[in-house]
Amino acid sequence: MSTIGPFAEPVAGCKPAAPPTLTADQQTKYEQFLEEVRSWESLPTTKAGTETATLSDDERLWLTRECLLRYLRATKWNLQQAITRLRATAVWRREFGTDTFTADYISEENAKGKQVQLGFDKEGRPCLYLLPQNQNTKPSQKQVEHLVYMVERTLDLHPPGQEGLALLIDFRNTGAGGTPPMSISKQVLDILQSHYPERLGRALLTHLPWYVTAFLKLIGPFIDPVTKTKIKYNEPLTDHVPASQLMTASGGEVDFKYDHSIYWPALADMAAERRRQRVERWEKAGKIIGESEIYLWGGEEGSIGGKKEVAPEANGAEKVNKDVKAPAETNGTTSGGDTALVDGVANLDIKTSEPVKPAA
Secondary structure: OEOOOOOOOOOOOOOOOOOOOOOOOHHHHHHHHHHHHHHHOOOEEOOOOOOOEEHHHHHHOOOOHHHHHHHHHOOOOHHHHHHHHHHHHHHHHHHOOOOOOOOHHHHHOOOOOOOOEEEHHHHHHOEEEOOOOOOOOOHHHHHHHHHHHHHHHHOOOOOOOOOOOOEEEEOOOOOHHHHHHHHHHHHHHHHHHHHOOOEEEEEEEEEEEEHHHHHHHHHHHHHOOHHHHHHHEEOOOHOOOOOOHHHHOOOOOEEEOOOHHHHHHHHHHHHHHHHHHHEEEEEEEEOOOOHHHHHHHOOEEEEOOOOOEEEEOOOEEEEEEEEOOOOOOOOOOOOOOOOEOOOOOOOOOOOOOOHHHHHO
């Protein structure tokens, strides 16, 4: 089959396992965390903290139940550290401008298709291809913004119940210049370990040249042990991704040709429509902090609080969705991860002076 745009859904049956329920202690910590976050009326606009601004609706929508649980898992259920890290991320998103990058602004960075969201793996994770052979710009801050933009768009498309993504990094035909400078690599790694915890489900690296292998050995001491278990080298990609949603160049059945004039607006439009639907559901349910991502992403779960969403029955009557049960966790070996890669460099955790090192 051939395609020139992103797939809308995973292959039937490709979905994550149901998460285990929280323990009593975890439930208590989650409720305390939620109470704290719901008390946030304003936050600093920069890390310096000289000015503050009221939380926007976009920020309140981002503070989902699963978002809070990801930070609790990443800090091994240390409540205070989870609060500190989540607050730091909220401020970083403001200062970095995460929600302000438009498709038009980022467009030039992806003109040759060096990053492509296409298909879903066997657990329903959206796949983000990193293809450094298609690098078309010189190292700059905009390359970092480009990666963040693509991670955000990829997460926009995950199916209900899935929180992570899969990275497919193909180094074939990549010159030595395909690896970014260490300064950019460290910035990206810091961003992704600190502000995208529990998001990396799998990183599949193929066709590694010797200099990339050497680079990975060089930074090996900085790789979190949990992250290492998620990085696979030169494995058949069909072991992880259905052939019907995998590029032929990667061993699949999809004859994908990157046409920027078609693919780029198609990805932006699909992500924007998914977000529009989430906003609509969130508003109908009362615009609460701590809403269920399963509900927001269109899954078979009602709103966890606020107004009940009313859906029409087939006979014209109305049906009210029930509230869901207690929040569920996806434990320490999660389907998500907190690291990623930029233009062919594996996303790895950098050791920091934090009391608890975030796990992938």
